[in-house]
Amino acid sequence: MIDYLIGVDGGGTNTRVRLAGRDGAELATGNSGPSGLRHGIGNAWQAVNTAVAQAFAALGIDTIPMASCAIGLGLAGVHNKEWAAQFSAANPGYAALRLDTDGFTTLMGAHGGRPGAIVAIGTGSVGEALRTDGTRVEVGGWGFPAGDEASGAWMGLRAIGHVEQVLDGRVEGGAFARDVVDACGGNRDAIQVWLGKATQTDYAGLARFVVAHGASDGVAGAILEQAGRDAALIAHALDPRAELPLALCGGLGETLRLYLPADTLARCSPPHGDSAQGALRMIELHLKDSA
Numbered sequence: 001m002i003d004y005l006i007g008v009d010g011g012g013t014n015t016r017v018r019l020a021g022r023d024g025a026e027l028a029t030g031n032s033g034p035s036g037l038r039h040g041i042g043n044a045w046q047a048v049n050t051a052v053a054q055a056f057a058a059l060g061i062d063t064i065p066m067a068s069c070a071i072g073l074g075l076a077g078v079h080n081k082e083w084a085a086q087f088s089a090a091n092p093g094y095a096a097l098r099l100d101t102d103g104f105t106t107l108m109g110a111h112g113g114r115p116g117a118i119v120a121i122g123t124g125s126v127g128e129a130l131r132t133d134g135t136r137v138e139v140g141g142w143g144f145p146a147g148d149e150a151s152g153a154w155m156g157l158r159a160i161g162h163v164e165q166v167l168d169g170r171v172e173g174g175a176f177a178r179d180v181v182d183a184c185g186g187n188r189d190a191i192q193v194w195l196g197k198a199t200q201t202d203y204a205g206l207a208r209f210v211v212a213h214g215a216s217d218g219v220a221g222a223i224l225e226q227a228g229r230d231a232a233l234i235a236h237a238l239d240p241r242a243e244l245p246l247a248l249c250g251g252l253g254e255t256l257r258l259y260l261p262a263d264t265l266a267r268c269s270p271p272h273g274d275s276a277q278g279a280l281r282m283i284e285l286h287l288k289d290s291a
Contacts (some may be wrong), residue, residue: 003068003093004008006055007280008048010035011102011125012136012144012153012200013251015047018276019055021104024284029276030245031102034201036123037077038220041086044075050093050229070096070285071082074105074275076124079141098285102275103128110247110271110279113285116272117238119231122250123204125151127234129244129268137216144200149234150227152252155210156203158223163191176213176220211255228259235264 004027018031029052052064052071071094078084078101103118103126110118117129123146128143144153163180167188168172177280181187183206184194190274194202196271213253235246246267248257257265273281 001068002070004065005068005280005283005287006052006069006071006094006279007105007276007283008035008051008071008073009102009105010039010044010048010073010074012036013175013204015051016274016276017048017051017055018280019052019059019200020280024280025040026280028055028058030058034123035075036200037080037083037087038200040081041090044077044087045090045092047263048073048142049208051247053095063184066093067095069094070098070287071282072098072100072105072279072281072286074100074103074279076284077143078102079143086175096283096287096290098281098283101126101138103129103138104136104251105278105282106271107278108281109273109275110249111245112272113281116245116247116262117235118247118249119234119238120275121150121152121201121231121248121251121256123152124148125231125234125250126237127152130239131244137238139234140148144203149230150209150252150256153200155223155227156206158192159206159210160195160203162219165224167191170175174217176209176217179209179213183209187269207252211252224259227239229261231256232261232264235267239281242267245269249275 005020005162009016015035017030030051032047032050035044106120107128110147113131127139129137166177168251184191214224
């Protein structure tokens, strides 16, 4: 018997969980580290279960009652069908499971399951739309480092590229470059070590310097301006006629509003809910369809 519904938003930096009763009323939340599938199937499940356990602990329940739980998950990396299959097969005991991309659950949360479009900008980036005829469209989501334009990791990659040129003497650097150098070890040798170990999450951690110096440093500002143009291109590809409501989502979504072209900004409206709420809605619909 299903007594609890769980909605999971799992990305390259954080995992957020919303726990609800069978009636959909939210009871508690939980948070943990990254559960994007790029980090490994075991690591992803560990992060998910840590956040779920935290939510249940808030209710005074010490052990996850998996046999009484239906879990909906929107995870980064689900585009890789092999990873997705491996993750689903490793289900540790949840009674029902529905897995999709974090882009789709963001879309479900932003528009309550109704037609609309989202551009989600966080550690990675993706665009999703549900058109009025029921067609689902996805743009981007190719993953770091080949894709994820405008994302935190994309910004960080460009920040470290700038630092390499500054340290070589190819270009001049300012406070922006100094902050990035310090964050990566403080000197060329330390940065080489950092580069050898850096993950998508590590690169995304440098985006804060891009944002902090965007108004005062030409290179940081140019990175943000390009990010705004790339986000607009994703939005246009999703909905060329601009007929759908558009929400800019994710940890960097609000920041990029300042750098969007005016016509794209004019279309934007705040999301109604987040990706974890969208995952809750997804698992609710899955249970109804299965009944």
